Amino acid sequence: MCGIAGIVDFNKSLKGKRDILCKMVKTLERRGPDSEGLYDSNNVLLGHRRLIVVDPEGGKQPMIKIIEGKKYVIVYNGELYNTEDLRKELLEEKFTFDSYSDTEVLLTSYIAWGIDAIKKLNGIFAFAIYDEDKQQVFLARDPMGVKPLFYSKKGSTLIFGSEIKTVLAHPEVKAEIDRDGLTELFALGPAVSPGSAIYKGINEIAPANCMLVTKDNMKIWEYWKVKARELNETTDESVSHVRQLLIDAIKRQLVGDVPVCTFLSGGLDSSAISAIAADDFKEKGKRLTTYSIDYEGNDKYFKASLFQPTSDQYFAERMAKFIDSDHRTVLLKQEDLAHALRESTFSRDLPGMADVDSSLLLFCKEIRKDFVVGLSGECADELFAGYPWFTNEEMINANTFPWSRSVGERKTILNDNLKNIKIEELTNEEYLKTLKQVPHLDNEDKKTYRMRELFYLNLKWFMVNLLNRKDRSSMYNSLEVRVPFADYRIVDYAFNLPVDVKLLDGREKGLLRKALVGILPDEIIYRKKSPYPKTHNPIYTNIVCSMMNEILNDKASPILQIINKDKVQEIVDTKGESYKTPWFGQLMTGPQMIAYLIQVDTWLREYNVNILI
Known part of the structure; x- marks a missing residue:
């Protein structure tokens, strides 16, 4: 790489x-x-x-x-x-x-x-x-x-x-x-x-x-795009097809003249990759090494939510035992997580996903001490309906990107010079532009039509953003991360699976779960989907609030040319509680939104960005 x-x-x-x-x-x-x-x-x-x-x-x-x-x-x-x-x-x-x-x-x-x-x-x-x-x-x-x-x-x-x-x-x-x-x-x-x-x-x-x-x-x-076509398969045939495609993609991506490991959160996607990789390693007389991430204090402060119902560490260790991998947990400190916001901005050359980026950057840094290549589970949620916006009726029918449904609130943190920027208008324009590109079949029913739109939106927007994050965070540390679910054959096939088949048995990623029976233990297969783990420790919130206060109190801070200082100060004073709506996706809530603004200031300052307004 x-x-x-x-x-x-x-x-x-x-x-x-x-x-x-x-x-x-x-x-x-x-x-x-x-x-x-x-x-x-x-x-x-x-x-x-x-x-x-x-x-x-x-x-x-x-x-x-x-x-x-x-x-x-x-x-x-x-x-x-x-x-x-x-x-x-x-x-x-x-x-x-x-x-x-x-x-x-x-x-x-x-x-x-x-x-x-x-x-x-x-x-x-x-x-x-x-x-x-x-x-x-x-x-x-x-x-x-x-x-x-x-x-x-x-x-x-x-x-x-x-x-x-x-x-x-x-x-x-x-x-x-x-x-x-x-x-x-x-x-x-x-x-x-x-x-x-x-x-x-x-x-x-x-x-x-x-x-x-x-x-x-x-x-x-x-030169390539997904095509809409009929799949004339039984459910059992679809289960077998997904299984074959996934095994082939993973095995193809284990090649190299350098050490290869896998990321293992204990969730369905990373567990599938790790289990298939571990079997391949055993056939060659080798033992797979797996890595998971955790945060100091998360065992004490974790709070379940719609987006993050369970903690990962228990399941990662159970899965590692099941496949007999050499499992290593990278435990991140809150101070390091906050201070890595600066480096993660350098890795992207832009503000990113706050501590979701900085944690991944630190995680990859530790892995790189022993490995050059890793396999990771990105893209399965977008392809096989893993997110709440594929099952929650309100999110399904939101007339915008389902991962940022309240962009109008973002305008409240901008200053008077930017009051008239067209945030809602641009979001709507990009949303509708993407919908016009979605391939459809004739005579699709309303549900099929809408779900095809949602999958395409995820493919072209949400998935690309996560892949950007993965590439920049890993390559900043000279670590190559491969993503088997992003194999275009899997993407093209999954795009045409009927939604009721993807949501087999009424579960998110139901078809994928069924395809992994016999490869993974039941407790992993039927575990409720949980996203990339974030910190729940209030120490982190206190640190980012302190960092943001320093920025707000520095008259030379470039972000002051953009934001409403009083509004942001209010958000900081309430430790993010006054900004309830996730900024983006599932994880960027109050503290993460503050961290995002820290990244914006870092970017403007360190890159000496000239603001033309």
């Missing part, structure tokens, strides 16, 4: 710009601590930082391949899970290989099939390929958006990189946010609209999109 960067301009020479590329590549050291590589030509500069996972010698980048006198160069961040399938097909077409790396397979796939090669890939990736003969650069991002890719266009010059900070390292790109960006930050944040990066003049290639850059044009298009 790696980081990529590049500068492309087919209309003017880039000679003398190598130092700029070096600065861009330096921002990616955490994503790729093992080696660095540069490619320098008149019109294309490519840079790479590498985290070695497969083929230490043969996978070096930028990788150059010359066939029939034609030169092709690739920089690539990701993993292909159908590498051997593609290699076999390419060998049959008489191509040869100098390594066993997926990088060479990807580059050779492009040489063989051109830009249509993108349709053959199963994996997580962001890459750029320079085709010297055709004088074009082809960039692409994986279907679910597991791996990031940002860019900025300055005249005829394209500047791109794996992180926003990489693009900002170019002297022509400024850290600026205008009124539209602020509106998006407070209407949709911590999510971003597809293709946006909040900063003025910076965009991202959206999930399942690719870009072709030539002398005359820069074209972006969507």
Whole structure:
């Protein structure tokens, strides 16, 4: 797993710009601590930082391949899970290989099939390929958006990189946010609209999109999307189908020349991955290591809620015993959790999900001491109906994003200069725009129609945000995290499962539970869904309130240009109790909302963001 960067301009020479590329590549050291590589030509500069996972010698980048006198160069961040399938097909077409790396397979796939090669890939990736003969650069991002890719266009010059900070390292790109960006930050944040990066003049290639850059044009298009189709299967056949797809996806993602572990919360999704991985390890004479996260004092202060009905630690330990894994619990201190809000802002280059981000960042930091690759259970809830908004009638019928149903309240914390920003309007616009993209079948009943909308909204918004969080938090620590449920085959199949089948036996993720019978113990299979664990310790609330008070009392704090100081002070004084509605999703309630504002101030301050209002 790696980081990529590049500068492309087919209309003017880039000679003398190598130092700029070096600065861009330096921002990616955490994503790729093992080696660095540069490619320098008149019109294309490519840079790479590498985290070695497969083929230490043969996978070096930028990788150059010359066939029939034609030169092709690739920089690539990701993993292909159908590498051997593609290699076999390419060998049959008489191509040869100098390594066993997926990088060479990807580059050779492009040489063989051109830009249509993108349709053959199963994996997580962001890459750029320079085709010297055709004088074009082809960039692409994986279907679910597991791996990031940002860019900025300055005249005829394209500047791109794996992180926003990489693009900002170019002297022509400024850290600026205008009124539209602020509106998006407070209407949709911590999510971003597809293709946006909040900063003025910076965009991202959206999930399942690719870009072709030539002398005359820069074209972006969507190369993959879920399709609506009838599934003519019995329930038993669907159970078997899900089981087979999941086992195959997990086993494909256990490959590597470095140590592999799994995240294990004791919930259904991580337990399924860990159990299947543990069996695979045992067949090879190895023992799986699993990790869970907990917080000091949570055993004392945990409070059950609709969104978080049970604590994880008991179930994680039960599951670890069941699969006989070497289980390790990372116990986080409240002080560390609060102070890591700053680092988690650096990891995203934007405000994120508050302590949900900082805890994951610290968790990954501990795992990286012994492992380079981990498998995690993200995406199952979005695909198999794990959230309350798939079963709660009020949430199902909310005429907006179900995870942020009260965005109008966000405006109350903004100052008079921003009273008129169109928070509700932008939210509604993005919501309706997404609904227009949802594929449907003819004559769908009202319930099927609405549930298909909800699954698509989750796929394009909520899931992408969680995947962003996972990538930035893990790669900040040079840890590659793979997400088997994000396999596009599972996504495409799950999208077309009838909702009553997904909610088999009237349970959230009912079908997935049934598919795991015989793989997991009953107490795990029938456990009530519980999200990523957060701290319930009041010490954390006290710390973030103290941190926010320091910000409010510092006249130089940049966030004061945005917020209503008195309103935020009231929220802090009540320790978040006066702001009851979750800011985003299930976990960002009062203390987390305060932490989010700390991240906003950190971001504005540390990135020296120029606010254009």
